[in-house]
Amino acid sequence: MPLSKAAAAIPLVPAGLDRAAHHRRDPQWLEAAFNSENARVLMMHEGLLLVEGSAPPSAPLQIGAPLPSGRPLLWLGPQAGMLSPKARRIFLGETEKGSPVFALDMPSSFNLDSSPISGLGVFDDFRTAASSLDAFNGGCAATARAIFEWHRRHTFCSNCGARTRIEEAGWKRKCDDCGVEHFPRTDPVVIMLAVRGDKCLLGRQKVWRPGFWSCLAGFVEPGETIEQAAAREIREEAGIRCTTKADYLFCQPWPFPSSLMIGLILEADNDDITVDQCELETARWFTRTETASMMAGTNPDAFPPMPFAVAHHVIKAWLERS
Numbered sequence: 559m560p561l562s563k564a565a566a567a568i569p570l571v572p573a574g575l576d577r578a579a580h581h582r583r584d585p586q587w588l589e590a591a592f593n594s595e596n597a598r599v600l601m602m603h604e605g606l607l608l609v610e611g612s613a614p615p616s617a618p619l620q621i622g623a624p625l626p627s628g629r630p631l632l633w634l635g636p637q638a639g640m641l642s643p644k645a646r647r648i649f650l651g652e653t654e655k656g657s658p659v660f661a662l663d664m665p666s667s668f669n670l671d672s673s674p675i676s677g678l679g680v681f682d683d684f685r686t687a688a689s690s691l692d693a694f695n696g697g698c699a700a701t702a703r704a705i706f707e708w709h710r711r712h713t714f715c716s717n718c719g720a721r722t723r724i725e726e727a728g729w730k731r732k733c734d735d736c737g738v739e740h741f742p743r744t745d746p747v748v749i750m751l752a753v754r755g756d757k758c759l760l761g762r763q764k765v766w767r768p769g770f771w772s773c774l775a776g777f778v779e780p781g782e783t784i785e786q787a788a789a790r791e792i793r794e795e796a797g798i799r800c801t802t803k804a805d806y807l808f809c810q811p812w813p814f815p816s817s818l819m820i821g822l823i824l825e826a827d828n829d830d831i832t833v834d835q836c837e838l839e840t841a842r843w844f845t846r847t848e849t850a851s852m853m854a855g856t857n858p859d860a861f862p863p864m865p866f867a868v869a870h871h872v873i874k875a876w877l878e879r880s
């Protein structure tokens with residue numbers, strides 16, 4: 559199925575990178591590729607992205623706060639390999655022109671200011687930096703962050719507790735004690751809009767900035783379908799039943815740390831909201847007019863998720879439906 563126009567515009571949805579997975583088991587090819595003059599290397603440090611410029615890094619974002627404009631990634635060449643022998647390296651794939659693309663996760667002890675690339679870039683907040691990247695750069699950054707986070711959290715075998723080691727260019731961990739192989743996981747999350755006639759259901763959590771509203775969301779549980787998970791979450795969080803129809807829209811890799819956000823619209827069968835206050839502060843129906851003004855930035859009482867988040871695009875997709 560071709561990607562829809564809307565999906566192509568969603569940040570972090572990758573394009574322009576062939577993962578070239580057949581190279582992952584070829585250490586000789588990987589070493590030569592990493593040392594070749596056309597190698598492209600992005601760099602991360604403790605979850606932050608290396609971006610161009612010398613301006614101070616952005617402050618970490620809070621949910622619902624506006625995004626400042628990000629800066630381009632600072633891509634390095636094969637010389638990046640000389641910056642720290644302790645850097646963790648993964649092979650991301652190849653560009654459309656065949657350049658190999660790698661990512662390095664620098665050790666905690668790495669000091670950019672005293673390194674040979676001092677003054678060329680800074681490590682910036684991931685969300686801020688990634689929000690304005692195109693599909694190639696954003697896709698590389700999101701993939702790198704998800705894999706590096708997985709390595710950080712899976713140093714030991716979940717089967718026997720022994721230390722594991724990295725294989726296949728960063729895409730696998732192997733336990734030599736019990737022989738189990740571990741692969742990076744992706745957690746499916748449904749993020750959805752329940753609609754009824756000319757209105758849609760939005761909710762908010764206590765920790766969000768006042769006036770910020772978004773779609774309901776939750777993890778898909780074992781043994782259920784995507785549509786069932788979406789209906790269950792809406793029922794649990796807001797008491798709204800959605801039994802008749804669920805439309806899949808698009809999805810977005812969300813490396814915080816390893817989710818795949820799956821956008822849906824569901825038809826609601828009842829109006830009366832019962833909020834589960836363990837999950838939400840409140841939820842309410844918004845008319846199409848209210849929702850449109852919120853998205854246009856002309857509603858003084860409510861504002862929506864920023865375009866960086868897939869929730870923004872789910873709401874937009876509903877408004878664009880005739």
Ligand SMILES: [Zn+2]
Pocket residue numbers: 715716717718719720733734735736737738
């Ligand atoms: Zn083991």
